[in-house]
Amino acid sequence: xxxxxxxxxxxxxGITAGSLGKLxxxxxxxxxxxxxxxxxxxxxxxQHAQExxxxxxxxxxxxxxxxxxxxxxxxxxxxxxxxxxxxxxFNTFIDPLSIELDQxxxxxxxxxxxxxxxxxxxxxEAINFTLNHDDGMTHAGLEQAEVxxxxxxxxGKTPTSVYLAMQYGVKAANYPLIPEDFERGTLPxxxxxxxxxxxGLTIKAExxxxxxxxRRADSFYASLENCRNEITTAERLMRxxxxxxxxxxxxxxxxxxxxxxxxxxxxx
Amino acid sequence: xxxxxxxxxxxxxGITAGSLGKLxxxxxxxxxxxxxxxxxxxxxxxQHAQExxxxxxxxxxxxxxxxxxxxxxxxxxxxxxxxxxxxxxFNTFIDPLSIELDQxxxxxxxxxxxxxxxxxxxxxEAINFTLNHDDGMTHAGLEQAEVxxxxxxxxGKTPTSVYLAMQYGVKAANYPLIPEDFERGTLPxxxxxxxxxxxGLTIKAExxxxxxxxRRADSFYASLENCRNEITTAERLMRxxxxxxxxxxxxxxxxxxxxxxxxxxxxx
Numbered sequence: 159x160x161x162x163x164x165x166x167x168x169x170x171x172g173i174t175a176g177s178l179g180k181l182x183x184x185x186x187x188x189x190x191x192x193x194x195x196x197x198x199x200x201x202x203x204x205q206h207a208q209e210x211x212x213x214x215x216x217x218x219x220x221x222x223x224x225x226x227x228x229x230x231x232x233x234x235x236x237x238x239x240x241x242x243x244x245x246x247x248f249n250t251f252i253d254p255l256s257i258e259l260d261q262x263x264x265x266x267x268x269x270x271x272x273x274x275x276x277x278x279x280x281x282x283e284a285i286n287f288t289l290n291h292d293d294g295m296t297h298a299g300l301e302q303a304e305v306x307x308x309x310x311x312x313x314g315k316t317p318t319s320v321y322l323a324m325q326y327g328v329k330a331a332n333y334p335l336i337p338e339d340f341e342r343g344t345l346p347x348x349x350x351x352x353x354x355x356x357x358g359l360t361i362k363a364e365x366x367x368x369x370x371x372x373r374r375a376d377s378f379y380a381s382l383e384n385c386r387n388e389i390t391t392a393e394r395l396m397r398x399x400x401x402x403x404x405x406x407x408x409x410x411x412x413x414x415x416x417x418x419x420x421x422x423x424x425x426x
Numbered sequence: 427x428x429x430x431x432x433x434x435x436x437x438x439x440g441i442t443a444g445s446l447g448k449l450x451x452x453x454x455x456x457x458x459x460x461x462x463x464x465x466x467x468x469x470x471x472x473q474h475a476q477e478x479x480x481x482x483x484x485x486x487x488x489x490x491x492x493x494x495x496x497x498x499x500x501x502x503x504x505x506x507x508x509x510x511x512x513x514x515x516f517n518t519f520i521d522p523l524s525i526e527l528d529q530x531x532x533x534x535x536x537x538x539x540x541x542x543x544x545x546x547x548x549x550x551e552a553i554n555f556t557l558n559h560d561d562g563m564t565h566a567g568l569e570q571a572e573v574x575x576x577x578x579x580x581x582g583k584t585p586t587s588v589y590l591a592m593q594y595g596v597k598a599a600n601y602p603l604i605p606e607d608f609e610r611g612t613l614p615x616x617x618x619x620x621x622x623x624x625x626g627l628t629i630k631a632e633x634x635x636x637x638x639x640x641r642r643a644d645s646f647y648a649s650l651e652n653c654r655n656e657i658t659t660a661e662r663l664m665r666x667x668x669x670x671x672x673x674x675x676x677x678x679x680x681x682x683x684x685x686x687x688x689x690x691x692x693x694x
Binding site for chain 2: 170
Protein backbone atom coordinates (compact mmCIF):
# COMPACT_ATOMS: atom_id res chain seq x y z
CA UNK A 159 0.00 0.00 0.00
CA UNK A 160 1.17 3.50 -0.89
CA UNK A 161 2.16 5.67 2.09
CA UNK A 162 1.77 9.44 2.33
CA UNK A 163 2.26 11.85 5.16
CA UNK A 164 -0.36 14.59 5.36
CA UNK A 165 0.43 17.68 7.42
CA UNK A 166 -2.26 20.05 8.66
CA UNK A 167 -0.39 23.25 9.37
CA UNK A 168 -2.22 26.19 10.91
CA UNK A 169 -1.59 29.32 12.93
CA UNK A 170 -4.66 28.32 14.98
CA UNK A 171 -5.98 24.94 16.08
CA GLY A 172 -5.75 23.40 12.60
CA ILE A 173 -9.20 21.93 13.11
CA THR A 174 -10.73 23.31 9.92
CA ALA A 175 -7.75 22.12 7.89
CA GLY A 176 -7.92 18.80 9.71
CA SER A 177 -11.59 18.32 8.91
CA LEU A 178 -10.61 18.08 5.23
CA GLY A 179 -8.65 15.02 6.30
CA LYS A 180 -12.01 13.23 6.10
CA LEU A 181 -11.80 13.58 2.31
CA UNK A 182 -8.79 11.27 2.34
CA UNK A 183 -11.24 8.42 2.99
CA UNK A 184 -11.91 8.69 -0.75
CA UNK A 185 -8.48 7.14 -1.34
CA UNK A 186 -8.60 3.80 0.48
CA UNK A 187 -5.52 2.45 -1.31
CA UNK A 188 -3.19 4.94 0.30
CA UNK A 189 -2.24 4.79 3.94
CA UNK A 190 -2.13 8.38 5.18
CA UNK A 191 -0.09 9.30 8.20
CA UNK A 192 -1.82 12.45 9.45
CA UNK A 193 0.16 15.00 11.45
CA UNK A 194 -1.39 18.14 12.86
CA UNK A 195 0.86 21.14 13.54
CA UNK A 196 -1.29 23.75 15.28
CA UNK A 197 -0.20 27.20 16.49
CA UNK A 198 2.45 27.46 13.76
CA UNK A 199 2.60 31.24 13.97
CA UNK A 200 6.27 32.25 13.87
CA UNK A 201 9.10 31.90 11.34
CA UNK A 202 10.91 29.57 13.77
CA UNK A 203 7.95 27.23 13.82
CA UNK A 204 7.67 27.38 10.03
CA GLN A 205 11.32 26.38 9.77
CA HIS A 206 10.66 23.47 12.12
CA ALA A 207 7.71 22.46 9.91
CA GLN A 208 9.98 22.56 6.85
CA GLU A 209 12.46 20.23 8.52
CA UNK A 210 9.70 17.78 9.43
CA UNK A 211 8.35 17.88 5.86
CA UNK A 212 11.83 17.10 4.53
CA UNK A 213 12.24 14.17 6.95
CA UNK A 214 8.86 12.75 5.93
CA UNK A 215 9.85 12.97 2.27
CA UNK A 216 13.13 11.16 2.90
CA UNK A 217 11.45 8.44 4.95
CA UNK A 218 8.55 7.69 2.63
CA UNK A 219 10.14 8.49 -0.73
CA UNK A 220 7.23 10.71 -1.83
CA UNK A 221 6.47 14.34 -1.11
CA UNK A 222 3.92 14.96 1.64
CA UNK A 223 0.55 16.62 1.26
CA UNK A 224 0.28 19.86 3.25
CA UNK A 225 -3.13 21.32 4.07
CA UNK A 226 -2.53 24.81 5.42
CA UNK A 227 -4.37 27.78 6.92
CA UNK A 228 -1.94 30.59 7.59
CA UNK A 229 -3.28 34.14 7.67
CA UNK A 230 0.16 35.75 7.51
CA UNK A 231 1.40 35.94 3.92
CA UNK A 232 5.08 35.94 4.84
CA UNK A 233 4.70 32.69 6.80
CA UNK A 234 2.64 31.19 4.02
CA UNK A 235 5.24 31.95 1.36
CA UNK A 236 8.07 30.70 3.57
CA UNK A 237 6.33 27.35 4.09
CA UNK A 238 5.70 26.98 0.37
CA UNK A 239 9.43 26.89 -0.31
CA UNK A 240 9.28 23.26 0.84
CA UNK A 241 8.76 20.49 -1.68
CA UNK A 242 5.23 19.27 -0.94
CA UNK A 243 1.78 19.13 -2.49
CA UNK A 244 0.08 22.17 -0.97
CA UNK A 245 -3.62 22.69 -0.33
CA UNK A 246 -3.81 26.27 0.88
CA UNK A 247 -7.22 27.14 2.30
CA PHE A 248 -6.49 30.86 2.15
CA ASN A 249 -5.60 30.66 -1.54
CA THR A 250 -8.39 28.29 -2.38
CA PHE A 251 -11.26 29.65 -0.31
CA ILE A 252 -10.74 32.72 1.73
CA ASP A 253 -9.03 34.95 -0.84
CA PRO A 254 -11.45 34.12 -3.69
CA LEU A 255 -14.41 34.46 -1.29
CA SER A 256 -13.01 37.82 -0.27
CA ILE A 257 -13.32 38.94 -3.89
CA GLU A 258 -16.84 37.50 -4.21
CA LEU A 259 -17.94 39.27 -1.00
CA ASP A 260 -15.92 42.41 -1.78
CA GLN A 261 -14.63 42.35 1.78
CA UNK A 262 -11.18 41.93 3.33
CA UNK A 263 -10.85 38.82 5.51
CA UNK A 264 -9.55 38.83 9.06
CA UNK A 265 -6.02 37.42 8.94
CA UNK A 266 -5.36 36.86 12.65
CA UNK A 267 -4.61 33.38 13.99
CA UNK A 268 -7.28 31.10 15.39
CA UNK A 269 -10.28 33.03 14.07
CA UNK A 270 -12.30 29.96 13.13
CA UNK A 271 -12.41 28.27 16.51
CA UNK A 272 -12.40 31.03 19.08
CA UNK A 273 -14.96 31.39 21.86
CA UNK A 274 -16.07 34.47 19.96
CA UNK A 275 -17.46 32.26 17.21
CA UNK A 276 -21.12 32.79 16.50
CA UNK A 277 -22.58 29.70 18.11
CA UNK A 278 -20.10 28.85 20.85
CA UNK A 279 -22.24 29.57 23.89
CA UNK A 280 -25.23 27.72 22.44
CA UNK A 281 -23.06 24.67 21.94
CA UNK A 282 -21.73 24.73 25.52
CA GLU A 283 -25.25 25.11 26.89
CA ALA A 284 -26.46 22.23 24.74
CA ILE A 285 -23.65 19.94 25.94
CA ASN A 286 -24.58 20.63 29.56
CA PHE A 287 -28.25 20.04 28.84
CA THR A 288 -27.56 16.80 26.99
CA LEU A 289 -25.28 15.36 29.67
CA ASN A 290 -27.89 16.25 32.31
CA HIS A 291 -30.62 14.56 30.28
CA ASP A 292 -28.74 11.41 29.35
CA ASP A 293 -30.47 8.07 29.77
CA GLY A 294 -33.71 9.47 31.18
CA MET A 295 -31.77 10.90 34.13
CA THR A 296 -34.41 13.55 34.80
CA HIS A 297 -37.79 14.57 33.40
CA ALA A 298 -37.27 18.17 34.42
CA GLY A 299 -36.72 20.48 31.52
CA LEU A 300 -37.65 18.04 28.75
CA GLU A 301 -39.76 20.82 27.25
CA GLN A 302 -36.48 22.63 26.49
CA ALA A 303 -35.15 19.71 24.46
CA GLU A 304 -35.14 20.12 20.70
CA VAL A 305 -34.90 16.36 20.22
CA UNK A 306 -35.59 13.39 22.49
CA UNK A 307 -33.97 10.15 21.32
CA UNK A 308 -35.55 6.91 22.45
CA UNK A 309 -34.63 3.27 22.01
CA UNK A 310 -33.52 0.12 23.81
CA UNK A 311 -30.46 0.16 26.04
CA UNK A 312 -27.15 0.33 24.09
CA UNK A 313 -28.58 1.21 20.68
CA GLY A 314 -26.46 4.37 20.33
CA LYS A 315 -28.60 7.08 21.95
CA THR A 316 -25.88 8.63 24.10
CA PRO A 317 -23.09 9.22 21.56
CA THR A 318 -25.63 10.48 19.02
CA SER A 319 -27.12 12.92 21.55
CA VAL A 320 -23.69 14.20 22.53
CA TYR A 321 -22.73 14.67 18.87
CA LEU A 322 -25.92 16.65 18.19
CA ALA A 323 -25.16 18.94 21.12
CA MET A 324 -21.45 19.38 20.49
CA GLN A 325 -21.60 19.84 16.73
CA TYR A 326 -24.91 21.66 16.24
CA GLY A 327 -25.79 23.13 19.63
CA VAL A 328 -28.93 20.98 19.69
CA LYS A 329 -30.33 20.23 23.13
CA ALA A 330 -30.78 16.49 22.76
CA ALA A 331 -32.23 14.45 25.62
CA ASN A 332 -32.33 10.69 25.46
CA TYR A 333 -34.68 8.28 27.12
CA PRO A 334 -34.32 4.50 27.30
CA LEU A 335 -37.11 2.04 26.56
CA ILE A 336 -36.92 -0.56 29.31
CA PRO A 337 -38.61 -3.85 30.28
CA GLU A 338 -41.39 -2.06 32.24
CA ASP A 339 -42.36 -0.18 29.08
CA PHE A 340 -42.45 -3.40 27.07
CA GLU A 341 -44.62 -5.16 29.68
CA ARG A 342 -47.01 -2.21 29.91
CA GLY A 343 -46.99 -1.98 26.11
CA THR A 344 -46.94 1.82 25.86
CA LEU A 345 -44.31 4.54 25.71
CA PRO A 346 -43.34 6.08 29.08
CA UNK A 347 -46.10 8.55 29.95
CA UNK A 348 -43.64 11.42 30.39
CA UNK A 349 -42.99 11.26 26.63
CA UNK A 350 -46.61 11.55 25.51
CA UNK A 351 -46.67 15.33 25.38
CA UNK A 352 -43.39 15.49 23.42
CA UNK A 353 -44.27 13.20 20.51
CA UNK A 354 -43.41 15.79 17.85
CA UNK A 355 -39.77 15.92 18.87
CA UNK A 356 -39.12 12.26 19.58
CA UNK A 357 -36.87 10.28 17.27
CA GLY A 358 -36.27 6.55 17.68
CA LEU A 359 -33.10 4.55 17.22
CA THR A 360 -33.19 0.88 16.54
CA ILE A 361 -30.48 -1.71 15.91
CA LYS A 362 -30.13 -5.24 14.55
CA ALA A 363 -30.56 -7.92 17.22
CA GLU A 364 -27.22 -9.64 16.46
CA UNK A 365 -25.35 -6.36 16.82
CA UNK A 366 -27.14 -5.46 20.07
CA UNK A 367 -26.42 -8.94 21.44
CA UNK A 368 -22.73 -8.44 20.74
CA UNK A 369 -22.62 -4.90 22.23
CA UNK A 370 -24.45 -6.01 25.38
CA UNK A 371 -22.31 -9.13 25.72
CA UNK A 372 -19.23 -6.92 25.99
CA ARG A 373 -20.92 -5.23 28.92
CA ARG A 374 -22.57 -8.19 30.69
CA ALA A 375 -21.60 -11.52 29.20
CA ASP A 376 -24.03 -14.45 29.56
CA SER A 377 -26.79 -12.32 31.07
CA PHE A 378 -30.49 -12.50 30.18
CA TYR A 379 -30.10 -8.79 29.29
CA ALA A 380 -27.51 -9.62 26.61
CA SER A 381 -29.11 -12.82 25.30
CA LEU A 382 -29.99 -12.83 21.61
CA GLU A 383 -33.56 -13.81 22.43
CA ASN A 384 -34.08 -10.89 24.81
CA CYS A 385 -32.45 -8.48 22.34
CA ARG A 386 -34.84 -9.69 19.62
CA ASN A 387 -37.88 -9.30 21.85
CA GLU A 388 -36.92 -5.85 23.10
CA ILE A 389 -36.25 -4.58 19.58
CA THR A 390 -39.48 -6.00 18.15
CA THR A 391 -41.54 -4.45 20.93
CA ALA A 392 -39.71 -1.12 20.81
CA GLU A 393 -40.28 -0.85 17.05
CA ARG A 394 -43.96 -1.69 17.52
CA LEU A 395 -44.36 1.02 20.18
CA MET A 396 -42.68 3.58 17.93
CA ARG A 397 -44.74 2.57 14.91
CA UNK A 398 -47.99 2.82 16.88
CA UNK A 399 -47.06 6.27 18.15
CA UNK A 400 -46.04 7.46 14.67
CA UNK A 401 -42.46 8.13 15.70
CA UNK A 402 -39.81 8.24 12.94
CA UNK A 403 -36.78 6.07 13.55
CA UNK A 404 -33.49 4.98 12.04
CA UNK A 405 -31.34 1.88 12.34
CA UNK A 406 -27.99 2.60 13.98
CA UNK A 407 -26.39 -0.74 13.06
CA UNK A 408 -24.42 0.49 10.09
CA UNK A 409 -24.71 4.25 10.49
CA UNK A 410 -22.22 6.59 12.12
CA UNK A 411 -23.31 9.18 14.69
CA UNK A 412 -22.62 11.79 12.00
CA UNK A 413 -25.06 10.11 9.63
CA UNK A 414 -27.68 9.52 12.34
CA UNK A 415 -27.47 13.12 13.52
CA UNK A 416 -27.95 14.37 9.98
CA UNK A 417 -31.01 12.15 9.48
CA UNK A 418 -32.48 13.22 12.83
CA UNK A 419 -32.02 16.94 12.22
CA UNK A 420 -33.56 16.68 8.76
CA UNK A 421 -36.59 14.91 10.22
CA UNK A 422 -37.08 17.14 13.25
CA UNK A 423 -36.38 20.46 11.52
CA UNK A 424 -37.89 19.72 8.12
CA UNK A 425 -40.70 17.20 8.67
CA UNK A 426 -42.08 16.04 5.33
CA UNK B 427 -24.70 44.32 7.35
CA UNK B 428 -24.35 42.36 4.13
CA UNK B 429 -26.40 39.13 4.00
CA UNK B 430 -25.41 35.95 2.17
CA UNK B 431 -26.91 32.52 2.10
CA UNK B 432 -24.39 29.68 2.13
CA UNK B 433 -25.54 26.23 1.06
CA UNK B 434 -23.63 23.08 1.94
CA UNK B 435 -24.84 20.54 -0.59
CA UNK B 436 -23.66 16.97 -0.37
CA UNK B 437 -24.64 13.46 -1.38
CA UNK B 438 -23.62 12.40 2.14
CA UNK B 439 -23.96 14.13 5.48
CA GLY B 440 -22.46 17.41 4.26
CA ILE B 441 -20.35 17.53 7.40
CA THR B 442 -16.99 17.97 5.64
CA ALA B 443 -18.43 20.73 3.46
CA GLY B 444 -20.06 22.25 6.54
CA SER B 445 -16.80 22.30 8.46
CA LEU B 446 -15.49 24.83 5.93
CA GLY B 447 -18.31 27.03 7.21
CA LYS B 448 -15.93 27.84 10.05
CA LEU B 449 -13.83 29.82 7.57
CA UNK B 450 -16.72 32.25 7.20
CA UNK B 451 -15.77 33.59 10.64
CA UNK B 452 -13.02 35.42 8.73
CA UNK B 453 -15.71 37.72 7.31
CA UNK B 454 -17.38 39.25 10.37
CA UNK B 455 -19.06 42.00 8.34
CA UNK B 456 -21.29 39.61 6.47
CA UNK B 457 -24.17 37.81 8.10
CA UNK B 458 -24.21 34.29 6.66
CA UNK B 459 -27.36 32.26 6.68
CA UNK B 460 -26.06 28.68 6.56
CA UNK B 461 -28.24 25.94 5.08
CA UNK B 462 -27.16 22.32 4.95
CA UNK B 463 -28.68 20.05 2.30
CA UNK B 464 -27.44 16.53 3.01
CA UNK B 465 -28.27 13.35 1.09
CA UNK B 466 -28.71 15.29 -2.17
CA UNK B 467 -28.15 12.25 -4.33
CA UNK B 468 -30.77 12.30 -7.10
CA UNK B 469 -31.59 14.64 -9.98
CA UNK B 470 -34.92 15.46 -8.27
CA UNK B 471 -33.11 16.63 -5.16
CA UNK B 472 -30.67 18.66 -7.27
CA GLN B 473 -33.62 20.38 -8.94
CA HIS B 474 -35.07 21.15 -5.52
CA ALA B 475 -31.69 22.60 -4.50
CA GLN B 476 -31.68 24.78 -7.62
CA GLU B 477 -35.10 26.16 -6.73
CA UNK B 478 -33.98 26.96 -3.20
CA UNK B 479 -30.84 28.66 -4.53
CA UNK B 480 -32.96 30.80 -6.83
CA UNK B 481 -35.30 31.78 -3.99
CA UNK B 482 -32.37 32.76 -1.79
CA UNK B 483 -30.98 34.91 -4.59
CA UNK B 484 -34.32 36.67 -5.04
CA UNK B 485 -34.76 37.25 -1.34
CA UNK B 486 -31.29 38.57 -0.55
CA UNK B 487 -30.43 40.24 -3.85
CA UNK B 488 -27.04 38.52 -4.10
CA UNK B 489 -26.09 35.10 -5.37
CA UNK B 490 -25.54 32.46 -2.69
CA UNK B 491 -22.29 30.67 -1.93
CA UNK B 492 -22.54 26.91 -2.50
CA UNK B 493 -20.01 24.56 -0.93
CA UNK B 494 -20.52 21.16 -2.53
CA UNK B 495 -19.31 17.57 -2.33
CA UNK B 496 -21.02 15.49 -4.99
CA UNK B 497 -19.25 12.38 -6.23
CA UNK B 498 -21.52 11.94 -9.24
CA UNK B 499 -20.37 14.13 -12.14
CA UNK B 500 -23.81 14.40 -13.73
CA UNK B 501 -25.34 15.73 -10.50
CA UNK B 502 -22.42 18.07 -10.03
CA UNK B 503 -22.77 19.58 -13.50
CA UNK B 504 -26.54 19.89 -13.12
CA UNK B 505 -26.19 21.84 -9.89
CA UNK B 506 -23.63 24.17 -11.42
CA UNK B 507 -26.19 25.42 -13.90
CA UNK B 508 -27.51 27.57 -11.06
CA UNK B 509 -26.23 31.09 -10.60
CA UNK B 510 -24.15 30.87 -7.43
CA UNK B 511 -20.57 31.15 -6.24
CA UNK B 512 -19.45 27.51 -6.16
CA UNK B 513 -16.80 25.96 -3.98
CA UNK B 514 -16.58 22.39 -5.25
CA UNK B 515 -14.53 20.16 -2.97
CA PHE B 516 -14.22 17.48 -5.63
CA ASN B 517 -12.84 19.97 -8.15
CA THR B 518 -10.66 21.73 -5.65
CA PHE B 519 -9.31 18.84 -3.59
CA ILE B 520 -10.24 15.35 -4.51
CA ASP B 521 -9.62 15.46 -8.25
CA PRO B 522 -6.24 17.25 -8.03
CA LEU B 523 -5.24 14.96 -5.15
CA SER B 524 -6.20 12.04 -7.30
CA ILE B 525 -3.63 13.19 -9.87
CA GLU B 526 -0.99 13.75 -7.19
CA LEU B 527 -1.60 10.27 -5.74
CA ASP B 528 -2.06 8.69 -9.17
CA GLN B 529 -5.14 6.94 -7.84
CA UNK B 530 -8.84 7.13 -8.71
CA UNK B 531 -11.01 8.38 -5.83
CA UNK B 532 -14.10 6.55 -4.54
CA UNK B 533 -17.11 8.49 -5.81
CA UNK B 534 -19.89 6.93 -3.75
CA UNK B 535 -22.01 9.02 -1.39
CA UNK B 536 -21.22 9.42 2.29
CA UNK B 537 -17.67 8.04 2.13
CA UNK B 538 -16.20 10.57 4.54
CA UNK B 539 -18.45 9.91 7.54
CA UNK B 540 -19.35 6.25 7.40
CA UNK B 541 -18.87 3.80 10.27
CA UNK B 542 -16.24 2.25 8.01
CA UNK B 543 -14.05 5.32 8.54
CA UNK B 544 -10.63 4.54 9.89
CA UNK B 545 -11.07 5.69 13.48
CA UNK B 546 -14.80 5.30 14.11
CA UNK B 547 -14.70 2.51 16.68
CA UNK B 548 -11.91 4.15 18.65
CA UNK B 549 -13.99 7.30 18.88
CA UNK B 550 -17.08 5.46 20.13
CA GLU B 551 -15.04 3.62 22.73
CA ALA B 552 -13.45 6.88 23.86
CA ILE B 553 -16.85 8.58 24.25
CA ASN B 554 -18.06 5.75 26.48
CA PHE B 555 -14.88 5.85 28.51
CA THR B 556 -15.04 9.61 28.93
CA LEU B 557 -18.69 9.68 30.00
CA ASN B 558 -17.98 6.89 32.50
CA HIS B 559 -15.01 8.81 33.89
CA ASP B 560 -16.62 12.23 34.10
CA ASP B 561 -16.24 14.26 37.26
CA GLY B 562 -14.20 11.65 39.15
CA MET B 563 -17.12 9.23 38.89
CA THR B 564 -14.85 6.20 39.27
CA HIS B 565 -11.17 5.50 39.83
CA ALA B 566 -11.40 2.17 38.06
CA GLY B 567 -9.66 2.17 34.72
CA LEU B 568 -7.85 5.50 35.09
CA GLU B 569 -4.73 3.74 33.84
CA GLN B 570 -6.47 3.43 30.46
CA ALA B 571 -6.98 7.19 30.20
CA GLU B 572 -4.70 9.04 27.80
CA VAL B 573 -5.44 12.33 29.56
CA UNK B 574 -6.84 13.20 32.98
CA UNK B 575 -8.14 16.77 33.24
CA UNK B 576 -8.24 18.33 36.68
CA UNK B 577 -9.49 21.64 38.01
CA UNK B 578 -12.07 23.31 40.23
CA UNK B 579 -15.78 22.62 39.71
CA UNK B 580 -17.22 24.32 36.56
CA UNK B 581 -13.93 25.31 34.93
CA GLY B 582 -14.71 23.48 31.67
CA LYS B 583 -13.38 19.96 32.27
CA THR B 584 -16.43 18.06 31.04
CA PRO B 585 -17.03 19.66 27.63
CA THR B 586 -13.30 19.61 26.90
CA SER B 587 -13.07 15.90 27.81
CA VAL B 588 -16.06 15.06 25.64
CA TYR B 589 -14.59 17.01 22.72
CA LEU B 590 -11.26 15.17 23.02
CA ALA B 591 -13.08 11.84 22.93
CA MET B 592 -15.54 12.65 20.17
CA GLN B 593 -13.13 14.43 17.85
CA TYR B 594 -9.88 12.58 18.43
CA GLY B 595 -10.83 9.27 20.03
CA VAL B 596 -8.84 10.26 23.11
CA LYS B 597 -9.90 8.56 26.34
CA ALA B 598 -10.12 11.63 28.55
CA ALA B 599 -11.08 11.26 32.21
CA ASN B 600 -11.71 14.29 34.36
CA TYR B 601 -11.34 14.73 38.07
CA PRO B 602 -12.54 17.67 40.14
CA LEU B 603 -10.43 19.45 42.76
CA ILE B 604 -12.74 19.95 45.74
CA PRO B 605 -12.67 21.62 49.18
CA GLU B 606 -11.25 18.49 50.89
CA ASP B 607 -8.25 18.64 48.54
CA PHE B 608 -7.70 22.33 49.29
CA GLU B 609 -7.89 21.74 53.06
CA ARG B 610 -5.52 18.80 52.87
CA GLY B 611 -3.28 20.82 50.55
CA THR B 612 -2.37 17.99 48.18
CA LEU B 613 -3.76 16.47 45.00
CA PRO B 614 -6.12 13.51 45.48
CA UNK B 615 -3.93 10.47 46.17
CA UNK B 616 -5.50 8.48 43.32
CA UNK B 617 -3.87 10.92 40.89
CA UNK B 618 -0.32 10.58 42.17
CA UNK B 619 0.63 7.67 39.95
CA UNK B 620 -0.79 9.37 36.82
CA UNK B 621 1.09 12.68 36.99
CA UNK B 622 2.51 12.36 33.47
CA UNK B 623 -0.92 12.44 31.86
CA UNK B 624 -2.63 15.04 34.01
CA UNK B 625 -3.48 18.42 32.53
CA GLY B 626 -5.00 21.24 34.57
CA LEU B 627 -7.65 23.75 33.63
CA THR B 628 -7.98 27.02 35.42
CA ILE B 629 -10.31 29.98 34.98
CA LYS B 630 -10.56 33.62 36.05
CA ALA B 631 -12.34 34.07 39.38
CA GLU B 632 -14.88 36.57 38.00
CA UNK B 633 -15.88 34.19 35.23
CA UNK B 634 -16.14 31.22 37.61
CA UNK B 635 -18.25 33.31 39.99
CA UNK B 636 -20.64 34.10 37.16
CA UNK B 637 -20.83 30.49 35.91
CA UNK B 638 -21.44 29.14 39.41
CA UNK B 639 -24.00 31.84 40.19
CA UNK B 640 -26.11 30.61 37.28
CA ARG B 641 -26.11 27.22 38.96
CA ARG B 642 -26.48 28.17 42.64
CA ALA B 643 -27.07 31.86 43.16
CA ASP B 644 -26.03 33.45 46.45
CA SER B 645 -24.27 30.30 47.68
CA PHE B 646 -20.89 30.19 49.41
CA TYR B 647 -19.89 27.86 46.55
CA ALA B 648 -20.52 30.62 43.99
CA SER B 649 -19.20 33.56 46.00
CA LEU B 650 -16.38 35.53 44.41
CA GLU B 651 -14.25 35.07 47.53
CA ASN B 652 -14.60 31.28 47.50
CA CYS B 653 -13.93 31.16 43.76
CA ARG B 654 -10.74 33.20 44.27
CA ASN B 655 -9.56 30.94 47.09
CA GLU B 656 -10.29 27.71 45.24
CA ILE B 657 -8.51 28.90 42.11
CA THR B 658 -5.44 30.17 43.98
CA THR B 659 -5.10 26.89 45.87
CA ALA B 660 -5.76 24.73 42.81
CA GLU B 661 -3.08 26.58 40.84
CA ARG B 662 -0.63 26.19 43.71
CA LEU B 663 -1.27 22.43 43.90
CA MET B 664 -0.75 22.07 40.16
CA ARG B 665 2.42 24.19 40.21
CA UNK B 666 3.89 22.16 43.08
CA UNK B 667 3.14 18.90 41.27
CA UNK B 668 4.63 20.21 38.00
CA UNK B 669 1.35 19.84 36.12
CA UNK B 670 0.90 21.91 32.95
CA UNK B 671 -2.30 23.91 32.79
CA UNK B 672 -4.26 26.33 30.64
CA UNK B 673 -6.79 29.04 31.36
CA UNK B 674 -10.22 28.23 29.95
CA UNK B 675 -11.66 31.72 30.42
CA UNK B 676 -11.24 32.90 26.86
CA UNK B 677 -10.42 29.66 25.08
CA UNK B 678 -12.82 27.39 23.23
CA UNK B 679 -12.91 23.63 23.83
CA UNK B 680 -11.33 23.29 20.38
CA UNK B 681 -8.39 25.47 21.41
CA UNK B 682 -8.02 23.81 24.82
CA UNK B 683 -8.11 20.33 23.28
CA UNK B 684 -5.42 21.30 20.81
CA UNK B 685 -3.19 22.69 23.57
CA UNK B 686 -3.75 19.59 25.73
CA UNK B 687 -2.95 17.13 22.96
CA UNK B 688 0.23 19.01 22.02
CA UNK B 689 1.37 18.93 25.64
CA UNK B 690 0.47 15.30 26.37
CA UNK B 691 1.64 13.84 23.07
CA UNK B 692 4.63 16.07 22.41
CA UNK B 693 5.96 17.16 25.81
CA UNK B 694 8.74 19.72 25.37
